[in-house]
Amino acid sequence: MQFLNGITLLLVYQLVGEVTVRLLGLPIPGPVLGMVMLFLTLMIRGRTPQSVDNAATALLSHLSLLFVPAGVGMMAHFGRIAEEWLPITLALLLSTILTMVATALIMQLTTRWLAKPAGQGGCKDE
Known part of the structure; x- marks a missing residue:
């Protein structure tokens, strides 16, 4: 239930x-x-x-079962994908690079934002 x-x-x-x-x-x-x-x-x-x-x-x-319809759709439109492989490849590469850069920047910002200042209760390794 x-x-x-x-x-x-x-x-x-x-x-x-x-x-x-x-x-x-x-x-x-x-x-x-x-x-x-x-x-x-x-x-x-x-x-x-x-x-x-x-x-x-x-x-x-x-x-993994939820990816089956996407795979079937890829096979159904294989001809179109083959015709337009260059723009698809460029879009995938550029979006992957942009996503990685955005993720890295967001991680750096949140790490700085959430990090404690050095003078507040932490021990220093010196």
């Missing part, structure tokens, strides 16, 4: 995100907005309900 409650809650957030995107004409996918709403809710609550934890764990254990 815990799994059903958790998956229902996840699907409700996805539905709310989808409806919000369609009503407001936002340029992001509805499930992404739903996930952001769920994240904000969990941050406000300060904990994850056991039912959501159970459902998320079950979904993650079968994550």
Whole structure:
């Protein structure tokens, strides 16, 4: 029963995100907005309900099955991918590099932000 409650809650957030995107004409996918709403809710609550934890764990254990439709789609459009391999490859490479740079910068900023100042209660290695 815990799994059903958790998956229902996840699907409700996805539905709310989808409806919000369609009503407001936002340029992001509805499930992404739903996930952001769920994240904000969990941050406000300060904990994850056991039912959501159970459902998320079950979904993650079968994550590889969720890639099957994407693989089928790739095979169905293989001709188009073969025709446009250069722009696809460039987009993948540039987006990967940009993501790595953004991740590194964000990590440096958050590390500095969360690090304790040297004079506050830490021991120095000298």
